[in-house]
């Protein structure tokens with residue numbers, strides 16, 4: 001591209017006065033290689049040109065006359081094959097070393113790769129001792145093994161694929177909301193409320209001697225890392241009919257489970273002027289479908305790596321999820337299904353009990369291994385903001401969870417209690433009326449029926465990739481008992 005531009009410039013400058021400049025431009029064109037990312041080089045766009053690529057060596061094979069390298073820079077799963085004469089070999093050209101390679105891009109005689117780079121110069125930018133390096137050439141290391149090296153695991157194929165998929169999935173989620181008229185709100189990380197009321201809060205204080213007096217608080221009140229951006233989204237939903245947020249969320253859950261993190265990313269949406277859980281369920285299902293279809297199309301090779309080598313056979317499960325409409329059942333029906341099941345559960349099942357992972361997984365199986373919405377949970381199981389289903393014979397709320405294969409709960413949502421008298425009574429009962437006086441104001445001034453949900457982004461990735469442990473789908477996992485890096 002640069003050379004084409006330079007050629008036009010050469011044409012424009014072809015006057016006696018500019019001959020000197022021309023000579024220099026020609027020399028520059030000849031000597032300065034075009035810098036390409038590996039994915040650009042593999043696309044074959046600059047075939048025949050003098051190019052430069054930079055990356056990390058993924059394989060080295062030295063023959064008598066030739067040297068073959070594979071170099072990767074994270075732009076694609078596929079690495080670029082470098083072919084060089086053995087004079088360019090160097091003992092520091094090892095698996096994991098960082099290199100800069102200049103040469104001519106050619107069509108490859110092998111079917112495995114469309115192009116290869118015939119190297120004229122190979123520069124080792126950063127050496128890598130293959131004995132000490134925890135990953136070995138040609139070995140496929142398991143996710144559990146590479147988890148021990150959070151500072152290095154991005155250099156493996158599996159984890160770099162995961163990171164590209166994660167990046168595309170996040171972009172697809174933002175696109176979905178943008179295309180559907182949602183306004184993105186940056187909700188705060190530091191907050192003075194406990195949205196879920198579960199007390200799983202990390203308190204935020206400047207480091208230093210412990211503060212006990214109220215006056216000593218940095219913000220004059222106790223503050224926490226957010227457990228959910230919902231209440232801040234609800235503020236905005238008093239002026240914007242569709243809002244969403246997508247950011248880090250924190251829970252001081254002392255859990256070592258395969259689906260809980262102390263820091264995770266949550267996608268949250270809030271829709272105004274809605275009376276029905278169906279509206280929320282439609283958004284949840286649409287986000288899931290559009291993000292998944294986008295990822296399958298844009299990261300085909302990366303997803304294939306997971307579905308072939310990490311979680312064999314999982315592609316069929318994903319296709320089945322996309323083919324069929326998600327199921328729906330009420331909580332009361334779910335309890336019936338669980339009670340009628342021949343499976344023995346660790347946690348007893350009775351109307352009013354919270355659904356445990358084992359129950360959720362059973363319900364998903366019962367529905368043919370496709371996602372299932374469970375609606376209308378008991379009133380006492382949901383936080384203060386959930387809308388009271390006054391017309392139901394059993395005391396329930398307009399709440400819905402989306403349960404998915406392999407994971408269990410992926411989304412949790414509710415219609416919000418928009419009726420001032422009912423909300424005020426519930427807050428009073430919980431002794432929270434003063435704390436949430438601002439929240440009651442939202443019901444005093446132009447209150448509308450509204451609702452929303454939160455989707456756990458890491459659980460979403462676990463679900464589509466079939467990854468068993470949530471620590472394997474986030475760059476730097478945070479769980480109780482350890483904080484590496």
Ligand code: 4AD
Nearest residue numbers: 228230260261264268409410411412452453454456
């Ligand atoms: O069901 P939750 O707690 O819902 C809320 O926080 C609502 N205030 C959201 C809203 O309505 N705006 O959390 C939503 C989702 C869960 O379904 C789960 O997927 C994920 O967040 N999640 C976690 N993911 C990883 N680690 C944890 N500790 C999680 N806790 C919840």
